[in-house]
Amino acid sequence: MQSTIAFIVVFGSIVFFHELGHFIFAKRSGILVREFAIGFGPKILGITKGETLYTIRLLPLGGYVRMAGDDMDNIELQPGYRIGMQLNDKDEIEKIVLNQNKQLPDMLFLEVEKADLQKELWVEGYDEDEKLVRYNVARDAVINENGTETIIAPYDRQFNSKSLGKRAMTIFAGPLFNFILSCIIFIIIGMVQGIPTYEPIIADVVKDSPAASAGMAKGDVVTAINGKTIDSWQELSEAIQNSPKKEMTLDVNRNGQAEQFTLTPKEAVVNEQKVGQIGVQYVSPMEKNPLKAFSYGVEETYRWTMKIFELLGMLVTGKFSLDALSGPVGIYKATEEVAKYGWINVMNWAAILSINLGIMNLLPLPALDGGRLLFFGYEAIRGKPVDRQKEGMVHFVGIMLLMILMIVVTWNDIQRFFF
The missing domain is CATH 2.30.42.10 (PDZ domain)
Incomplete structure (x- = not known):
């Protein structure tokens, strides 16, 4: 039980901070964040606050921040749709109800002819008297489909509407926050345990x-x-x-x-x-000095960053075998072992894992943050973005390859620890 709790706290913390980086900079850029999720798969717990759904999901293999403008985020009203509408005091549509034939209080019905829910924000169609009418749509209007409500996303609140710098910073902020978390953890360790002086004293x-x-x-x-x-x-x-x-x-x-x-x-x-x-x-020997603890946090983060880059170099040159890589199972077993030696060691392990997650996500591979930043760099040089369908296909292939790698690494972990 202690090992399980340690794993959940360690892995959950580094994933949370990574996604928090994306979330904060998306909000600062004016991007509508639809969901902040820890884990993947079926939802275990969900709380809606403001315009964002915060969820914990079944598979503890990562997390995500779903922003308006993603490929799966398109909200369209096709001609011929019969919709229910509720208006605010400005006669703007504040709620659109789909698949609803039951008359609700203050609800008007419309057969859609045309609609623009991104730029000019209006819906045009035939009312119950078969008269062609147009209604403006409020910027914070919601669409209710089978009981599920989704806030519309005006184009200026979508990810792709933002400047290249804001988009790049929103993506880069995830790995950045992993390095910040590492610094914070090492600072806390330095304050509590003390900072090694490395004096040449014979123990x-x-x-x-x-x-x-x-x-x-x-x-x-x-x-x-x-x-x-x-x-x-x-x-x-x-x-x-x-x-x-x-x-x-x-x-x-x-x-x-x-x-x-x-x-x-x-x-x-x-x-x-x-x-x-x-x-x-x-x-x-250990020295307790709050001021030095801050520099210690930065220095340790830098030292481990260089060490992990060194190991990556060995992996590329073949001096480090793929069989030595670990997935979630390997991380769990390592956390289980570290937990035996106290919470300071668990914190140290969490800091190293956070750095590792930050570096891995910055690798210029499709589907990773580094892959998206690579496309942004190409956009900056070319002067216009890559076709979204082509970029999406590259990321999709990357996701499939990463899933295959994850399966191979997890299988190696299972064989290593249980057979």
Whole structure:
């Protein structure tokens, strides 16, 4: 149960923040957002607030923000439709009822001849006296079809009516918010747990190791190696690893007293490389500083971003196998393992996953945010947008390929963890 809750909180949070980015910038651009969904498939819970339906759906594999002007969002009144209408105090249509033959209070009926629900906002047709009449339509009018109400979307509130910059920012905001979430999580970790100082302090010495034989002890602070100043554990580690079987002199601060030790790192093979080891252990001291926590959040986000790009590079060059990729099942099992070591580790894992989701969505692949941004870039160079049908077909093919990849990765996860 604890693992399930951890997975729902972690995965739900990073998906929520991703979609929140799209949602906020769509709203700022004046785009009508029809639905803000977490998950896919059948609706479990739905609440309508204002003009947006907020839903939680069955399959926890992502989420979406459905904006007016999408391919499936067209609302048309064809000639011959018989509609019911309710008017506001300006004699504008505020509600259009389809498939309704029952007379409701204050409802007028009309057989549609022509209609424009996007730009000029009017409906023309024959009333019950067979007289040709025209009514203006309110900008916030709703269409009720079989009990389901949908707000009309004037063209200036549709996604494709906005400037290239606003459309691009609305799409880019999803991955951007994943990086922002990562920064926030690392900042919280820095404030609660403290920030590692990476001081070159020896946490422990392994028995019968070169360091133990030389006389080094727990608590020693290494200040120099072979006369070169050492300021961090990373510098100390690199100097030792690069010197297998080479004698070195370590200057050490021990309880305020200067000491000097001479030793020779033994040779070991790590990842098929020969490295030096002297047998010391390290645990970074932690410093609690709210101001430094902010810079720590940004630095950790940057560090993990570069690390993930490095892994992507290895994937492209074949140094990293597709079999090592994980889908939802793999993420669940990893979260289950991380949850055993406390909520700080779960938060750290969530930050890394958020960065990963942001980067994956920025890849220039069809159906991903990066693929849509690629089309926007082409539009900026060409001076006009790509034909929507052609772009839609490319994204559809991309979705199919991504679904196939997801099935393959999930099957690999199942085989890895359950067989």
